[in-house]
Amino acid sequence: MRIMLDTNVFISMIFFPSSQTRELAKRLTDKHQIVVCDYVIEELRLVVDRKFPLKRKYLDQFFRELPFEMVYTPKEIDANGLPAVRDVKDSPILATAILENVDVFITGDKDFLVLENVETPEIVTMSEFLNKMQGV
Numbered sequence: 001m002r003i004m005l006d007t008n009v010f011i012s013m014i015f016f017p018s019s020q021t022r023e024l025a026k027r028l029t030d031k032h033q034i035v036v037c038d039y040v041i042e043e044l045r046l047v048v049d050r051k052f053p054l055k056r057k058y059l060d061q062f063f064r065e066l067p068f069e070m071v072y073t074p075k076e077i078d079a080n081g082l083p084a085v086r087d088v089k090d091s092p093i094l095a096t097a098i099l100e101n102v103d104v105f106i107t108g109d110k111d112f113l114v115l116e117n118v119e120t121p122e123i124v125t126m127s128e129f130l131n132k133m134q135g136v
Contacts (some may be wrong), residue, residue, distance in 0.1 A: 001033070001101050001103040001104060002033045002035050002069070002100075002101070002104075003028060003032045003033065003035060003102065003103060003104045003105075003106060004035040004037065004040075004096075004100070004104070004106070004121065005035075005036065005040070005106050005107075006040065006093065006107035006108070006109055007040050007044050007047060007093075009106050009107060009110045010040070010044050011048075012108070012126070013062070014058055014059060015052060015055065015058070020130065023130055024129070024130060025036060025095045027077075027129075027130065028083065029066075029067060032066040033068075034066065034067065034069065035069050035071055035102050036070055036074050037071050037072065037092075037093065037095075037096040038066045038070065038072050038073055039073035039093055040062070040093060043093075044059065044070075044087075045059065065093070071096060071100045072096075073093070074092075074095065074099065077091060082095055083118050084108055084115070085112065085115065090109065090111050090112065093112075094112065094115075102120075102121045103120070103122065104121050104122050104124060105122070105124070106122045106125070106129050107124075107125070108125055108126065
């Protein structure tokens with residue numbers, strides 16, 4: 001499966017590692033293709049520079065070691081036909097996940113998790129993903 005991660009998932013994996021984030025990383029790198037969009041990387045850099053400025057090197061190191069497929073967010077997005085996301089800054093991320101035909105989008109952002117009219121990708125939390133993948 002092709003799986004895209006949201007900014008908050010990367011923050012958790014990089015700066016707040018836990019048994020859950022380690023299990024997620026293991027499952028993703030062993031069995032799936034991680035998809036990262038340039039918009040999430042840029043958002044991640046801004047968050048790190050604002051909240052963790054002394055830890056920027058960890059972000060760079062993480063992406064050097066992580067095997068992933070890079071995709072690009074369209075510069076102009078026609079919101080017609082896309083599900084309405086409460087936070088307009090999240091629209092490019094959802095649009096990219098849909099346009100790139102990813103199978104699963106993992107996030108902790110409630111603005112994504114409450115969307116009901118999205119068939120693909122399946123939008124889940126880390127816990128939901130790990131529960132579904134147990135034994136697979």
